[in-house]
Structure formats: C-alpha cells, structure tokens
Amino acid sequence: MKHQPLSGDPLPSHAHPYRSAAVIGAGSWGTALAVTLARGGVQTRLWGRDRAVVDGINRARETRFLPGVPMPAGLNAVHEMEAALAGADVALIVVPSRAVRSVARAVAEYAAPGLPVAVCAKGIEAETGLLMTQVAEEELGRRPVGCVSGPTFARETALGHPTAATVAFPFSYADRLKPADSAAVRLALSLSTESFRAYVSDDLVGVEIGGALKNVIAIACGMMTGAGFAENTRAALITRGVDEMKNLAEALGGRRETVTGLSGVGDLTLTCSSPTSRNMALGLQLGQGVARADCFDGEPVVVEGEVNAKSVTDLARRVGVTLPICETVRAILHEGAPLGDAFAALWARPIEAEPRAMDLSFSHPATDQAIATLAERIS
C-alpha cells in the first residue's frame, strides 16, 4: 500500500478545513503561508523569534519580509511557542532546513498529542542525510508529519498571484478508509483559496527530493547564465536535473512520477527561470565572478541549495546514485573547483542514453583540448 498513488479525483466534498493553524517561522515563506491560511478563514497564529517582526505584524499589520502586503484579519503573531500552539488543529514549520530540528524539538514540547505537523523547508539535514520530515518525525514522536512543497515564491503567493503546491502526508489505512479526515486533505483544503490550489500526495520522498535538489540545480543554472551562456544551457540543466531528481527519489523509495509534479518539475522550472530565486541569484553572481562574501551585497540570505549541494550529494553517494549537476555545484562551492573547469567537465562526461534503459558502451569523443576550450570560454 505504501507506494500506491492516490487517485486523481477531486478531494472529498464533505472534508472540512482546519479551523486554526500555528505557523512556526515568521520569515517570508512562513508569513506568506500564514496570510494564505488566514485569507481562507483559518484562525492563524504566526510564531516568530524576532519580537520586532511579531510586533510589526500585530500593530502595523505589515512585515519587512513581505513589504506592501497587508496582514489579513484572522492572522496574529506571537513570540511564545506555547501560545502559538495552544488549541491549534495543525502546525506548519517554516524555517530554513538547518533550523528544522531545533524548531521541531521546541514544537514537540507544546504540541498536542496527535497534532499534524507539515514541514515547509526544502533540504536534507547535513549531519544525518535525513529528509526534513524525517528530522521532524524524530523530534515530534507519534504525531503525523508531512510537508508542503511546490513552485511558490513567497511574495507572489502573498500578493495573491494564482499559485499551486503539493501537500504530502503518509496515507495510513485509516486515511484510505476516510480520506476526508486525513491531514493531507484537510490541510490542502485549509490552504486553498481563490488564488491558491493545493494538491495532495502520499509520496513524501518524491516530493521532498524535488524540493531539495531544485535549489542546487538552480544554482547551476544561475552560474552558467552568469558566465554568459543562454537558454540552451539552462534547458539542458533543467531537463537533466529532472533525471537527477527521479533517480535519487526512486533509490530512496519515492516514485519517479512524483518528480513530474509541482514539487519537482514545477519548482525546478520556477527556480531555474528567475533571479527572484535566491538560489538562481547566488549562481548568477558567482557566474559573473562575484566573490561569495560579496554576493547579495554581503547580506545574509537563505540559499538552501548552497549547503544542500553537499548534503544531497553525500546522500546520493551513500545510496549509489550519481548526480552530475549537483556534484558540479558541490565541487565549485565546497571543494574550490574553478567554475569553468567544473562545467566543462560536466559537459564532457561520457555520452549516456536518454532515458536510462538503453545500454551504451562507447565513450565520449571529447578530447582534452575540447574540454580546455570550453573551460576557457566560461572562465
């Protein structure tokens, strides 16, 4: 039953959205999700660790994370975890991936037994190689843990641009008997408004691997674009990136077809297409030759693909999957490889079959000279 896809039917009409939600993390994505829930009529408490941000939301009804977006009625910010979780029907954890474990631990202290928790961070834990939901599960004990993922720039979501995302939770036997009561269906309904559509999945691995890898591949797209290459290059990276997602998802027990959905191809397309993406933006700057310390004018910015270039390749190596694009980004960001040489080597890999099923036994015709020429063009 574990890997049986849900049907494509509409969600059960007798399902009810949650009445109240706690959103843990008052940055740009946490606030955008809280705004979305509140607009749909869910009483929403947004927990932030920065008192000034919390006060700004409650008093001025605005936040520096989403300038110009008014906070709707039904959304209140709090600074105490206990207050955020009191009476909540569902909780969303929306902090950077490196903070998910400590925040989930704090949530576990006050969350009601059985409270469903959705993790909205994208990444793999560096120290353990665990998916974000697995990290949260370790801290949250017997509470159902799922995720929300998809092509969702926070600002566009908060401004009400039509947006879609996937809500994934494991589907137990009881959930299959009564899908209307499942956390996935109820959270999807809670998030759905006239501008936000939520789809439902039971394939957490497939969904989370898409979210973790797309950031790394977006850095690659940015690097190549920044170095002066154009649309052919970006399309190749996106398409071969999908292959990397599928292979890793499958090796970890996820489904290849999940990768073709919003959380995989959808998010990869978004993130690799726009400098609004912080991952793409980092790649663009590095490709233009800006030193890492000077990127984003030296401001600290959450770039999940940077740390995850290492964690996803560590994980892939452990399960015997090769991720050539992610390995290239890792080599540049973490192993001091010159950008031009690393991308030249990526393009000079042995010729492969597409799709994988075909066996090819000849080797790549590229000579050392051809590699050197491409490396020179990039650097």
Ligand SMILES: NC(=O)C1=CN([C@@H]2O[C@H](COP(=O)(O)OP(=O)(O)OC[C@H]3O[C@@H](n4cnc5c(N)ncnc54)[C@H](OP(=O)(O)O)[C@@H]3O)[C@@H](O)[C@H]2O)C=CC1
């Ligand atoms: N922004 C987007 O468009 C989207 C982001 N995401 C994902 O959401 C996650 C969060 O990103 P995003 O909201 O954009 O990041 P932001 O930088 O906008 O906000 C991060 C928030 O997390 C808080 N935070 C950081 N570390 C901790 C910690 N140890 N304990 C408690 N709070 C902490 C920050 O608090 P402080 O300000 O005090 O540092 C801040 O409120 C990432 O994994 C990202 O990939 C997913 C979809 C869309």
Ligand SMILES: O=C(CO)COP(=O)(O)O
């Ligand atoms: O995940 C995102 C959109 O879906 C946000 O992308 P960035 O973190 O690259 O800005």
